Amino acid sequence: MATGIELMVAAALCLACPPMNHTLPEELILLDEFGSVVTDVPLDVHAENVGLDEETPMETLEVLRNKREKLRNMKAWINGRHLRIATLEDYPLSYTEVLENGTRVGHGVSFQIIEFLQEKFNFTYEVVVPQDNILGSKVDLDRSLIEMLNNSEVDIAAAFIPSLSEQRSFVFYSTTTLDEGEWIMVMRRPRESAGGSGLLAPFEFYVWILIFVSLLAVGPIIYMLIIVRNRLTGDTKQQPYSLGHCAWFVYGALMKQGSTLSPIADSTRLLFATWWIFITILTSFYTANLTAFLTLSKFTLPYNTVNDILTKNKHFVSMRGGAVEYAIRTTNESLYMLNRMILNNYAVFTETSNDTYNLQNYVERNGYVFVRDRPAINIMLYRDYLYRKSVSFNDEKVHCPFAMAKEPFLKKKRTFAYPIGSNLSELFDPELLNLVESGIIKHLSARELPSAEICPQDLGSTERQLRNGDLMMTYYIMLAGFVTSLVVFTTELLFRYINARHEANKWARHGIGRSPNGQSVKPSRWLRGLRRLHSGDKQLLGSSTHAQNVTPPPPYQSIFNHGGEHHWHQGGKGHGLVLGGNQNGGVRRMINGRDYIVFRNANGQSQLVPVRSPSAALFQYTYTE
Known part of the structure; x- marks a missing residue:
């Protein structure tokens, strides 16, 4: 805040200042509040005095003067004039309402722009709509908006009209682009991500192919290297494993089951160890990525681009007579590759402009993909979200049963349209350009939407159950x-x-x-x-004929459990231990490192009875069961 001394000093300085010069420089061109030239520019004015280069021809001054005169005449012509304005039912960008007295009133972003132009140029207007709510094309001209413009039945088409190549021969598009329209796919939200099955998700398709190839190739490679090594070195200690053993070793290492193969040669051991290290690293990566995918994976949709619709032959629906239909039916448009889907009845073009009905009837009930421009999709999903939020307050899956793709299905610049030969474009386009550059049109298109994204592709839920x-x-x-x-x-x-x-x-x-x-x-x-x-x-x-020809020896229990009366006594030299106290005497012998009792059967044949417990149990089971 200035002090008293500072104010006194400032006043003294102002008294010493020279008086202000209110006279304007000579040959200055003045503009009014509408940007029109007020001061007449004489033809003998030097070019550098009006902002032009010295090399600029004098004809340019004449062009500027003619343009100024033309704008002045057009403003005078449109002042108080009554215009006929055509539009389409394309909520929220343009739509109409019929009042009780039969008057049709236009609403939406398009008519907010028209109201601004009306206030600027002081004209009145009436709203008309085509008999069919279609844009129109060369082969679909009847009862369309393009037909009304081509026949000069209206003065201007106030709608966000896509700039299509075929329609340029019937209408004149505005030189100012209102926006770049994006047509987006909306579909039923799938239960799980379309990234693939959970077990295959950690690796890409080509990685799985290489793993499968290595699984088939490493076994034969190890087998061939072992054979080559044995032949070159003449080593007889290293056993040359068969191809089957090598293949099963590779598979067993992949399953972390180990192997019974025990190589002796150092080179063979290195081959086995190399495959084990490779499998250890591979399985570690797989386990880590699988855990991340099943818990924190990003949600993906099965249909994201036009190619997904084409390759998977997915049914889709769009507005009848809209930009999507004509972009598919026109030869030199980007979506002409989908033309065969129309012939195969995979594409449906609905007559109704009620987006809620189309969403419930085609998407929710029949599983179609609905293609609509972005502002309409956002409004539609937001209102559906508000309704479902009132039904179920906590469950996100109930709130957002639909999902919107990220990639646009179609992109087209959108403008107003005029009849061919109309000069209203020269009057309105500068004002439309000011609205576009200031961001007002973009603001009006998203005014009814919240700042946060409604029902995004990934709901972001942290708790995910398998x-x-x-x-x-x-x-x-x-x-x-x-x-x-x-x-x-x-x-x-x-x-x-x-x-x-x-x-x-x-x-x-x-x-x-x-x-x-x-x-x-x-x-x-x-x-x-x-x-x-x-x-x-x-x-x-x-x-079995065993019971008919062979007399079984006495039960195993009878040999040792006869009241403890039986005992072993030493037989003759070379005859082993002889069991005494029973008519069925036997001799204990060591055969192949195992203890047996040798009995003499009734038919004179020798019978071996194992003494070791596991073998004895099997013996007893064989002759008693």
Whole structure:
């Protein structure tokens, strides 16, 4: 705050200042509040005095003067004039309402701009709509907005009209672009992310391919290197493992099951250790990425781009007579590649302009993808969110059953349109440019929306429980394993049957028990059982003849548990220990490092009874069960 001394000094200085000069410089061009030239520019004024270069021809001054005169005449012409303005039902950018007296009133961003122009140039207007709520094209011109402009039935089309190449021969687009329209896909929110099954998500597709190739190739490589090493070094200590053993070692290491192979050579050990280290690192990365994916993975949608719709033949719906339909049907447009989907009835163009009905009928009930411009999609999802929020307050999945793709389906510049030959563009476009550059149009388009994103693609929920869909790959692996084992089992039975038939044919050709060279041939087990089946005793196939021909020795318990009366005594030299006190005496002998008691059966044959507990238990089970 200035002090008294400072104010006194300032007043003294002002008294000493020269008086202000209110006269303007000569040859100055003045503009009014609307930007129009007020001061007439004489033709003999020097070019540098009006802001032009010395090299600028004098004809430019004449052009500026003619333009100024034309704007002045146009303002005088439109002052108090009544205009006919056509529009489309395209909420929230442009839509109409019919009052009780039958008057149609326009609303939306387009008519907020028209009201600004009306206040600027002082004109009146009436709103008309085409008979069909369509934009129109060369092959779809009847009852359209383009037809009204082409026939000069209206003075201007106040709507966000996409700039399409085919329509340029019928209308004149505004030189000022209102915005760049983006048509977005909205779909039912899937239960799980479209990034793939939970078990396959940690690695990309090509990584899985390389892992599978390495799993098939490393086994044969190790086998070949071992063979080459043994042949070059002449080493006889290192056992040359078979190809099957090497392949199973590779698979077992992948499953972390180890191996029974024990290589001796250092080079072979390095081969085995290299594969183990590779598998250890690979499984560590897989486990870490799988944990991250199942808990904190980013949600993705199954349809994000136009190529997803095309390759997966997904049904989609859009507005009848809108930019999407004409961009698909027009040859030189970017979406013409989807034209065959119209022929195959994968594309639906709805007649109704009610976005809520289209969302519920096509998307929620039938699972279609709805393509709509971004402002309409945002308003539609926001209102749906508010309604579902009142029904269920806490569950985000109930609030947001729909999801919006990130990538635009179509991009087109949007402008106002005029009849060909109209000069209203020269009057309105400078004002529209001021609105666009100041951000007013962008603000008006998003005025009804909150600042936060409504129902984003990823809801951002931190607590994620594993669903059954995350484990589907586990079920597929189990099913594939069982099916493979069943196929192998069936193959074994088939080969066994073929071998049996081969032996049967050989016996039938060369006689029972004889080969072509006269040697005896032992029949197969199946044929022996079949021969016994046709014999006189009618023994069943696969039944044992052990009980008919062999007399079993005494039970194992009777050898040692006869009241403790039996004891071992030393037999003759070389005869081992002899069990006494029983008519069924036996001699204990060491055979192949194991203890047995040798009995003499009634038919004179020797029978071995194992003394060791596990073997004795098996022996007892064989003869008593």
